[in-house]
Amino acid sequence: MPKQIRVLLFDLGGVLIELNELSTLLHLNGDEMPVNKLWSDWLSSPAARAFEMGISTKEQFADKYIEETNLPIKRNEFLNAFTQLPKGLYPDAHRLIERCRDRYFIACLSNTNTLHWQRLIHEMGIDGMFDQHFASHLTGKLKPDRESFEHVLQSLNCDPSAILFLDDNEMNVKAARSIGIIAYRTEGVQEAEKTLEKIGILTVS
Secondary structure (H helix, E strand, O other), rough: OOOOOOOOEOOOOOOOOEEOOOOHOOOOOOOOOOHHHHHHHHHHHHHHHHHHHOOOOHHHHHHHHHHHHHHOOOOOHHHHHHHHOOEEEEEHHHHHHHHHHHEEEEEEEEEOOOOHHHHHHHOHHHHHHHOOEEHHHOOOOOOOOHHHHHHHHHHHOHHHHHHHEEEHHHHHHHHHHHOOEEEEEEOHHHHHHHHHHOOOOOOOO
């Protein structure tokens, strides 16, 4: 691993934080909304983008998303379920971050929103895990948009090659690599830890 690495940049959901299935939370069966369609709709949803960029209210988001996807559900029921999408930190998430902290600046880059962020901060205690947070609803910038990564570079005042980024979404990994950030696709804490050990960021435990 290049010696110039000084920042470890983590995605949250799917890497450090386990997610519930939204279709399960909404009590939908495969006939009403296939899981793969639910997520493909999410990635292309104007309502989701606006909410996770901090542009719309939770009520506007819910109404528009339900309309976009034709979900058979009321606003409050949807919001209650959606708020529970983050299940909790994966086991050993704190331990992994602590293993990295002595030698590296630790930051997170996450597409998120005000409903989930409140839970991440108050219930899961991620506030103290990182030296800096890049949450999309606060920055107004979403992965995999180039501006999201450029904002990190400008904020940290460092070269792309000084950042190592871990994300569970291949589109985000490719976007990061396109501007020179060293990036790997990983799912869950164990895979993230093994990747960091393999490339020499961490010593094998």
